[in-house]
Amino acid sequence: MPSERIPLSEPYLAGNARRYLEECIDTNFVSSVGPFVERFEREVADYVGARYAVACASGTAALHVALRLVGIGVGDEVFVSSFTFIASANPIVYLGGTPVLVDSESTTWNLDPGLVIEELEARIRRGAPLPKAVEVVHVLGHPADLEALLRICIHHGIAVIEDAAEALGATFTTGSLAGRHVGTIGRLGCFSFNGNKIITTGGGGMIVTDDATLARMAKHLTTQARVAGRGYFHDEVGFNYRLTNLAAALGVAQLEELDGFLVKKAALAQRYDAAFQGCAGITLPPRASFAQPSHWLYSILFENSTERDAVLDRLNRAGIEARPLWTPLHLMPPYRKAEMLGDGLVSEGLAARGLSLPSSVQLSMEQQSRVIDLVLKGFQT
Numbered sequence: 001m002p003s004e005r006i007p008l009s010e011p012y013l014a015g016n017a018r019r020y021l022e023e024c025i026d027t028n029f030v031s032s033v034g035p036f037v038e039r040f041e042r043e044v045a046d047y048v049g050a051r052y053a054v055a056c057a058s059g060t061a062a063l064h065v066a067l068r069l070v071g072i073g074v075g076d077e078v079f080v081s082s083f084t085f086i087a088s089a090n091p092i093v094y095l096g097g098t099p100v101l102v103d104s105e106s107t108t109w110n111l112d113p114g115l116v117i118e119e120l121e122a123r124i125r126r127g128a129p130l131p132k133a134v135e136v137v138h139v140l141g142h143p144a145d146l147e148a149l150l151r152i153c154i155h156h157g158i159a160v161i162e163d164a165a166e167a168l169g170a171t172f173t174t175g176s177l178a179g180r181h182v183g184t185i186g187r188l189g190c191f192s193f194n195g196n197k198i199i200t201t202g203g204g205g206m207i208v209t210d211d212a213t214l215a216r217m218a219k220h221l222t223t224q225a226r227v228a229g230r231g232y233f234h235d236e237v238g239f240n241y242r243l244t245n246l247a248a249a250l251g252v253a254q255l256e257e258l259d260g261f262l263v264k265k266a267a268l269a270q271r272y273d274a275a276f277q278g279c280a281g282i283t284l285p286p287r288a289s290f291a292q293p294s295h296w297l298y299s300i301l302f303e304n305s306t307e308r309d310a311v312l313d314r315l316n317r318a319g320i321e322a323r324p325l326w327t328p329l330h331l332m333p334p335y336r337k338a339e340m341l342g343d344g345l346v347s348e349g350l351a352a353r354g355l356s357l358p359s360s361v362q363l364s365m366e367q368q369s370r371v372i373d374l375v376l377k378g379f380q381t
């Protein structure tokens, strides 16, 4: 009999999910009006320690609005990691902006702050224009090293936007950012509640900020820029990016489970680490000393793509979903011509050698052991 399928990262709709959804149905508040949207916004803001949160239809929508709010328009440059899911960069292009792709550093796999700082300093020296924003992605739930980067960006009026889609619950543990959640460091931070994320609303996102004006403008833009109290009067071109009450109800229930999910994810990561530690040919995921990651998707590196692909095939044939890490943006058609900081070799290496393993909250010990055994088959430990 074939073994059961093990997904990469599936939702776990525990706790009050059903009760809150039934409440929406019973009260008929299933669309964008209803108490759960505001409650979800308030509770996410409180959880991460931001003053304001604005719910959106997706993480991509949240980034689109956040970039628009810092004034990205035609021709404006935004520095962004090349090693990320494509939705980090697409909203820059929606606005007519120009993404400048940044290679990763190997300590966290995130955008290399050294490359950004070097480029900013070089431009400052020759009086060249600076980018309007730096979008920092916390890939796979590991916080990016942004202390020094933040300092120079603030000094020169460059907006920092955080794409924290994969990193809800991740924090900084040392330095001037100690104790703070990802998403609350830049001018605006964005989260995703897509089905494969740490918590899900089916589909959804959130913008967080400490700036009351930006929060008000975010709400305005996500609701078709409709002016309250004036019927159908719109003072600019907005978006229908609202989150529904149904989705927010699920979000509230999921948020109640988040701390437990993070503990479970950390335990899964620890068990994978223990199994792969010391295995020649496997590199463990990043664990920078300044951060507590969310362990969204546990990912390891092999010596080369041939070894990675052999393990991937072995897992897939056994019904275990594993996934190679992203192709860097600079290698894909929409971004091939983008300017690049760094030679791209770090991100290309991650893409060639990296593999994400099943990381669902409800992954059982037995299932995890099956994954571990198959990964280790063929390796000497």
Ligand SMILES: Cc1ncc(COP(=O)(O)O)c(C=O)c1O
Pocket: 058, 059, 060, 061, 084, 085, 087, 088, 137, 139, 163, 165, 166, 191, 192, 193, 194, 203, 204, 205
């Ligand atoms: C890094 C990153 N940015 C942005 C997004 C976009 O979020 P969504 O799928 O909710 O639009 C995702 C996830 O899908 C992501 O992983």
